[in-house]
Amino acid sequence: MQYDIEDHPDLRDxxxxxxANRRAKREIRGQRRQALLRRHSGKIVAAIALAVTGAVLFGxxxxxxxxxxxxxxxxxxxxxxxxxxxxxxxxxxxxxxxxTPAEQWADGxxxxxxxxxxxxxxxxxxxxxxxxxxxxxxPRVIADHDMEPFVAPLAPAQQGPWxxxxxxxxxxxxxxxxxxxxxxxxxxxxxxxxxxEYGRPVVHTSxxxxxxxxxxxxxxxxxxxxxxxxxRADVDYQLTADGxxxxxxxxxxxxxxxxxxxxxxxxxxxxxxxxxPTGVTKDDFRKPEEWFAPDAKMSAANCE
Numbered sequence: 454m455q456y457d458i459e460d461h462p463d464l465r466d467x468x469x470x471x472x473a474n475r476r477a478k479r480e481i482r483g484q485r486r487q488a489l490l491r492r493h494s495g496k497i498v499a500a501i502a503l504a505v506t507g508a509v510l511f512g513x514x515x516x517x518x519x520x521x522x523x524x525x526x527x528x529x530x531x532x533x534x535x536x537x538x539x540x541x542x543x544x545x546x547x548x549x550x551x552x553t554p555a556e557q558w559a560d561g562x563x564x565x566x567x568x569x570x571x572x573x574x575x576x577x578x579x580x581x582x583x584x585x586x587x588x589x590x591x592p593r594v595i596a597d598h599d600m601e602p603f604v605a606p607l608a609p610a611q612q613g614p615w616x617x618x619x620x621x622x623x624x625x626x627x628x629x630x631x632x633x634x635x636x637x638x639x640x641x642x643x644x645x646x647x648x649x650e651y652g653r654p655v656v657h658t659s660x661x662x663x664x665x666x667x668x669x670x671x672x673x674x675x676x677x678x679x680x681x682x683x684x685r686a687d688v689d690y691q692l693t694a695d696g697x698x699x700x701x702x703x704x705x706x707x708x709x710x711x712x713x714x715x716x717x718x719x720x721x722x723x724x725x726x727x728x729x730p731t732g733v734t735k736d737d738f739r740k741p742e743e744w745f746a747p748d749a750k751m752s753a754a755n756c757e
Contacts, residue, residue: 543674546634549665552677554745555639558663562586564640565660574646574654577692580606581644581656584690584697588624589662590638595625608696615699620717622686622704625662628713628720634680637665642686642747649691655700659687661745666721679723682709683745705752707744 550556558564565585567578584606593599603624604616619626627633642660649655662684668674689701706714713720743749 541668541672541674544668544677544680546668546680549634549637549677549680550639550663553663553681554742555641555661555663555681555683558639558641558661560636561590561638561640564642565644568643568645571646574656577654577656577690578644580692580697581658581690584623584699585658585660585686589640589660589684589686595627596633598626598629600624606697608693608698610695611698621702622684623688623699623702625664625684626718627664628710628716628718628724631720631724632667632669634665634667637667639663639665647689649700653691653693655689655691657687657689659685659747661685661747663745664719664721666723668721668723671723674723678708678741680721682719682721683707684719685749685751687751703751705749708741 545551548556550558565582567575567582571578584603587594587603589595591602594603600616600619603619604612607615640660640662642658644656644658647655647657664682664684666680666682668680674680684706685704687701687703688699691698691700706719708722710720710722710725712725
């Protein structure tokens with residue numbers, strides 16, 4: 454008996470279709486959470502659908518179930534395939550911040566400047582600037598995890614805790630095994646003068662640090678944000694007769710690997726597979742530019 458392809462019994466079997474659907478859903482769950490919540494979701498589903506269809510047809514062909522089946526003749530257009538393949542697809546490693554809000558930010562420490570030359574705050578501004586550069590840009594701290602350059606200028610009472618249990622947004626520590634791309638740090642933010650409850654000078658800061666990571670042998674990624682991670686740091690500093698103090702630390706992280714962050718380290722999304730969220734919050738639908746904005750509301754890291 455001959456069958457039209459759409460009437461073939463194997464393709465009408467309900468149990469088989471349910472199994473195919475389950476396989477497709479498992480594939481979808483394997484895609485990265487951030488890419489799914491943005492514009493690439495349609496592409497992912499289409500690719501999975503094509504893969505499942507291709508597997509079905511190939512299996513039927515191998516089983517000989519197409520014997521005697523008449524298929525329409527299709528004339529395919531002539532296609533010229535490229536002779537070279539781009540080294541990376543989905544991300545721009547030559548301009549890693551391209552298309553992100555950090556693209557126009559300053560490079561590294563150039564983004565950290567004092568607001569004025571007020572003599573009352575001059576020494577504090579310089580101490581704060583050094584602390585920000587050391588804590589977020591200096592490779593000894595962020596890559597090698599050597600805390601001494603950051604700890605040494607602090608008041609003696611703060612040195613022990615920061616040396617033994619570093620954390621929070623006053624510093625950045627990259628996950629071991631990750632590597633930044635050349636010129637892979639962009640910075641934007643500001644510092645401004647203030648006073649504490651006793652009228653003593655304090656310097657408030659609010660900075661955003663974007664890090665672009667080398668994807669290495671991961672040649673195909675879905676989105677530029679898979680290699681760019683953001684750290685927001687709102688920190689207060691105070692220079693007193695007793696030394697240099699960190700008096701407040703607040704902030705958040707965005708577009709990063711969640712397991713690494715829970716361990717105290719910043720890493721790009723591509724180092725971990727991210728499942729679909731079991732519950733979705735309003736923050737999951739914030740656009741990247743909302744997270745990168747200078748007035749972005751404080752929020753928990755965008756992890757489950």
